[in-house]
Amino acid sequence: MSVQVHLMFLGCVLLATLAQNLTGFAFGLILLGMVATLNIISLADVAVVISFLTVANALATLGGPKPALDRSVLMPVLLSSLLGVSVGMWGLGALDEAQMAWLRLLLGCVIIIASLLLVVQSKPRERLSGQPAFWVSGALCGLLNGLFSSGGPPLVYHLYRQPLAYEVIRNTLITVFAANSATRLGLVIAQGQLHMQVIWLSLEALPLVLLVSVLMRRYPPRLSLRTVRWLVFALLVLAGASLIVESLGQVLAMAA
Template structure:
């Protein structure tokens, strides 16, 4: 077992605190921030980091949803859970089946769709007049699971669907946090069943626990003073970045 030295853990701890706080107030972004910032530092392997992110997500979700489960829009969230889990498995299988060139093309097309949706709603962040039908929620959850299985980022379609609904920010956050917890839980169980959840991941997750608790409580008690419209615009701006995150690596590879 190799645990990073204290000097290396200090910047990692700051990244975890920032990511957990952001995730608590928006309902998404934890994996994006930790994987994006910590993986480049080379503190631990990407595989180890992905497992730690899943466990940290479960910790954050348990604390963030405590006392707030009544905010989760269960009718639509349940539909999304049913669709996202099998789609995630299908995405993994589909990636194995497709050639690398075909997978790259799909990745760019999906990135373009996400960027377009983000630009469209960031420009006019007003929510829809009425709640979408269950079929719409199932569709976006399925798409999110497919993207998650193929490219490791299930968030964008789920964020897009929920943030454009006529729901309160508390409901949107609750729904996204619960969905992220389900996805993280399924991944953790799958990795554990394969015997690939090692002591390094567990020790790092245990080190993160007090950081997660502090950052989650801070997010619950001291959210940023933003209006719902500003928060929606911010969410869709981040969707644009997520879409570009799908497109740019492929373009760089092609060039």
């Protein structure tokens, strides 16, 4: 890799880290999307790099003083998502290419619909949803993380509709995605799919991720929840559209 390619990669990491620390998600979405567009490194490698850096970002963002978290929200989401990751990883090996393409297409459509509902229903719920809703949204998040490494939308949509403080939502998302990434990373290592290029790229980006996360923790931007919700809407649309375009191409190619 040339110096220019390394700088482009670090620029992608910078933008992804900023979005992650503002909304609690989208690190993998933005980094994967930009790397795919710029054709910097293989998507398989960047997926593993994302797992490394997501865990590092969580440690930097939630380190120090006790972060704002609601255990009644966090625990059902966290436990069900970890179970979902395991099921999703199993499904990744059990489903064929055509089935995966159709699932990606369906997921993209659902994400677009959810993003529209998030801004149409501009006011959060008056009361916190029941525990079953948190278990279901967490399980869906983990399942999609296991299948596609794109598990954010169900949980993001559900949490941003709750009458919770912005910091609680963001910290819950960061914690859950870090746990999911650590689980995926452990499975990758156990399967012997970790190699030196991935390790060096992760180490190269790590100081930047830690620096940005620490600075944003100390000097948080003054954004209203409404502004953050619109940012989440834009990121969800980006995620849904990219999945639809990618999967639609695969479906049409197989039908031809």
